[in-house]
Amino acid sequence: MAPTGVRADQQLIADAIAANGLDGLLSARDDLASLVDDEGIHFGTEGGRGWRVDPLPVVLGAEEWARLEAGLQQRARLLSLVLADLYGEQRLLASGAVPAEIVWGHPGFLHQACGVPVPRDRWLPLTATDLGRGEDGRWTVFADRTGTPAGAGYAMANRRLTSRVMGDLHHDARPARLRSYFSAMRAGLQQLSPHDGRTPRGVLLWAGASSETAYEQGFLATLLGYALVEAEDLVLREGRVWVNAPEGRTLVDVILRRVSSELADPLEFRSESQVGIAGLLESTRLGNVVTVNPLGSGVLENPALLALMPSLAPQLLGEELLLPTAQTWWCGDDSGRSHVAAHLDRLLIKPLGRGRGGETRAGWELTTDQRESLLARIEAEPWAWCAQEPLELSTTPLVTDEGVRPARFVLRCFGAQVDHSxxxxxxxxxxxxxxxxxxxxxxxxxxxxxxxxxxxxEVAETWTPTFEGGPIAIQRVGRLAPRIADNLYWLGRYVERADGAARLLRRAVDLAGDYGGRPDSRGAQVLGAVLLAGERITGLDLSSGDVGGALTLMRPAIVDQRLPGSVAHAVRKLTRAAHEVPDLMSADLWHVLGQLARTVDDAGHRRDLPGVLDDLLAGTLAVAGINNESLTRDATWAFVDAGMRIERAQRTLGVVLHTLGEDRAAVVEAQLVDAILEFSESLITHRRRSASGEGPRNPAAAAASLLVTDPANPRSAAFQVARLADDLRIAGDEELAAALSGLALTSADMEVLIEGPRRDFAHFVAAQLKELRAFSDDLVRRHLTRSAPRRAMLAGWGEGEDT
Incomplete structure (x- = not known):
């Protein structure tokens, strides 16, 4: 203890508080909040997805950590032996060392998994342990997380952000690095592969972007190099698990699952599950695939087992338990039940399993009636309840608006088995x-x-990439399942949809400012034509029949996220698509999507619609640029680009059809040509060519040639079709690529068509648009058709459910 009363290993935190002051720490907290938004870090389901990080870290000294680490390693070994016995010989149950009711009554125990072998007897490849530090400085375990241990990805994210915001403190402290843990995890997973002689293929099975830990699952898949898959992406054939794609199947060796065991196999467990793989347990029983952690490992998340750990350690390990556990009483024992009944108002009451009987209750927070009701439930099913002594937790400095105050905290630690440790x-x-x-x-x-x-x-790494079994190499699944391809395709489409709508509306806002109050002017006719084209393309009411009200209706068309066809709606949809495939996205993308989301949120309060549109366009251009420059030219990039090309081609043809497809006065058409070329990013090219005498002299013919048939203009429909064909070849579909040659976009003479009856020109463009839409439908059928929802079979899980 230093003379100041601060422990030596906490002195750097005290110094940081003094050096930064409250204003500096609040600024750091705000910076962290901005970085969290920029990187799309969230926890929870949609509508409550906040993630908050305090700028001051919890600091553990080397000696304290060494003791804690040894205790955690011992606990992982002990839990692994317990799990092996519960699904194996069950000697602990036969001897009474573990009461059978504790196991059989726990929802995480799956009797169907008994006797299923695990590779190399590694029963618990991943662990998470919840601990509290008492006022005496001793760490105590109060929960184990062994089913689908979560949180390591958030720990890594916190380190990345905190080290940026508190850079000087991080530099001075030089904390142990985290990345070696994930290298060890990847190596340990590889060692579990059931197939020798080739590089293992791994996937991370999740329930989708709606999962409360979706961010971490995507982040973890990226760190490990695993493909992020849902159940519909996988198929089981001949006892093996494959990623199913239109161009063929890819064998899977290791499944890191973030789907709970009881939902992982609807054939063996809960038949109504839509997130599991029918037959997965049998495949693991045959040794064809490995699930991590093993199915049924959640049985160790059992508060009743906590009370038994001190007695099980000498029996199974031959040594005393290093980390104490929170004092726990199982109500299935007469003496334990009596103690709970007598001291209910001072205890935490826990059901045996988190899915049974509700959440943990603090006895001192219950009313008299609630206590009596709870005691009645315990008496009715005593085996299903435990009680735990609450921990008197130590504190850590927390930055608040009023100042730095002490706050109670808990710690979750993570372990991964690699080699023999x-x-x-x-x-x-x-x-x-x-x-x-x-x-x-x-x-x-x-x-x-x-x-x-x-x-x-200053030991930088605690684990080196050497182990029995060869070099670290996890082969990523190459083929894209329809769900993944579908999200990539619509990501591309919504990026382009937002961009195109914003460009059209930006020009319309400009015209409305000049001519909205002069409905009889030629400029108002141009405005009406642009608004009508926008209405037919987006499906929104933009007041094309009354240009005086255009600005009023254009605002929701820009900022209303609930309005299909609006710019904000397209931004929301592209963000959702990105979150469905986070393992395939560049890390820079989340910063841009965060900025776009803030622009949309702020837009409703801003008066400068042109400024809002400029900011939105800057965001969509950044998204397109990141995808174009960051994605490898494989099927991933091909489907994103294909979506962009189809969307742009259809929009361009729609603009040409609905603006140049009818006769207008020459002076009005000339102004209209300038307007559509401007929001189609082709006006400069048009002016340069006109000045040099290139192309048709008729402005409408020149515009139609530039936007429809010009193979060199990156905004023309012909250019999009050529790129789309290239994308399909990359995706392996030569047949569909060849079908694009049936479009007459490059061979048509726009000057002849424009100078003839406009209905013939309109008919030609409409026919091309129809063919392109039919082609889009064909692409969706061939590559993006997703599995239909599985039909739920009869099941009776839990009280009061119909069967």
Whole structure:
């Protein structure tokens, strides 16, 4: 303890508080919030997806961490042995060391998984442990997370952001790095592969972007180099799991699952599950695929087992438990039940499984009636309940508007088995109580903190990439499942849809400012034509029949996210599509999408619609640029680009059809040509060619040639079709690419068509547009058709459900 009363390993935090002051720390907190938004970090379901990071890290000294790490490694070994016994010989149950009711009554115990082998007896490849530090400095375990351990990705994200915002502090502290843990995790997963002689192929199975930890799952897939898949992307044939794609199937060796065990196989477990793979358990039983963690491992997330850990450690390991567990009483034991009944108002009451009986209850928060009701439930099913002594937690500095105050915190640590040991993430994920409530939960608004392990020897890595079994190499699944291709395709379409609508509306806003109040002017006729084209393309009412009201209706067409056809709606849809395939997106994309989201949110309060549109266009251009410059030219890029090309070609043909497809006065048409060429990004080329005498002299013919048939103009329909054919060849569909040659976009003479009856010109453009839409439908049928929802079979899970 230093003379100041601050522990030596906490002195750098005290110095940082003094050096930054409250204003500096609040500024750092705001910077972190902006970075969280920029990178799209979120937790929870849509509508409550906040993630908050405090700028001051939790600091652990080297000696403290060494003791904690040894205890976590021991605990991982112990839990692995317990799990092996529960699904194997069940000696612990036979001897009474573990009461059978604790296991059989837990929703995480899946009897169908008994006897299913695991590779190399690695029963628990990944672990997460929740701990609290008491006021005496001792760490105590109060929960294990073994089913689908979550949080390591958030810990890595917190480190990346905190080290940027608190750069000087990070430089001075030199905390142990985190990346070696993920290298160890990847190596450990590779070692589990059931097939020798080739590079393992791994996937991360998730329930989709609506999952509360969707951000972490995408981030983790990127760190590991795994493909992010849903159940519909996979198929089971001949006892093996494959990624199913139109061009063929790819065998899967390792499945890192983020779908709970009971939902992972609707054939064996919950038949109504839409997120599982029918037959997955049988495939693992045959040794054809490995699931991590094994199906049924969630049985260890059992509060009743906590009380047994001190006695199980000597029995299974031959050593005493290093990390104490929170004092726990199982109500299935008479003495335990009596203690709980007598001290209910001082205990935390927990159901045996998180899915049974509701959430944890703090006895002191219950009314008299609620306590009596709970005691009645415990008496009715005593085996289904536990009680736990609440921990008196130590505190950590928390930055608030009023100042830096002490706040209670809990720590989640993570382990990964590699070679013959468990690698522990140096630090973990700290969660801090945002208020005086006892419960600390991310779902209830708890803040998070980075956790720094100080190492006086400055050892940068705790694990080196050498192990029995060869070099680290996980082969990413190459073919794209229809769901993935579908999201990529619509990402491209919505980027272009937002961009095209914003360009048209920007020119319309400009015209409305000049001519909206002069409905009899030629400029108002041009405005009406542009608005009518916009209405027919977007499906929105833009007041083409009354140009005086155009500005009023154009605002929702720009900013209303709920309005299909609006710019904001397209931005929201492209963001959703990106979140469905986060493992394929550039890290820079999330910053741009965050800026776009803020622009949309702020747009409703801004008076300068042209400025809003400029900002939106800057965002859509950035998205297109990132995709164009960051995506490898494989099927991933091909489907994004194909979506952009089809959308742009259809919009361009639609603009030409609805503006130049009818007769107008020459002076009006000349102004209209300038307007459509401007929002089609072709006006400069048109002027340059006109000045040099190139192309048709008729402005409408020149515009039609430039926008429809010119193969050199990157905005023309012909150019889009040529690029689309290239995309399809990259995606492996030569047949569909060849079908594009049937379009007459490059061979038609626009000058002849324009100077003839306009209805013939309109008929030609409409026919090309119809053919392009039919081609788009054909592409969707061949490559993007997703699996229909599985038909739920009869099931009776839980009380009161119909069967």
């Amino acid at each position: 468990h690698e522990v993430l140096a630090g973990g994920l700290a969660r801090v109580a945002a208020d005086d409530r006892f419960r600390i939960s991310s779902a209830e608004g708890a803040l998070s903190k980075d956790v720094w392990v100080l190492d006086p020897e």
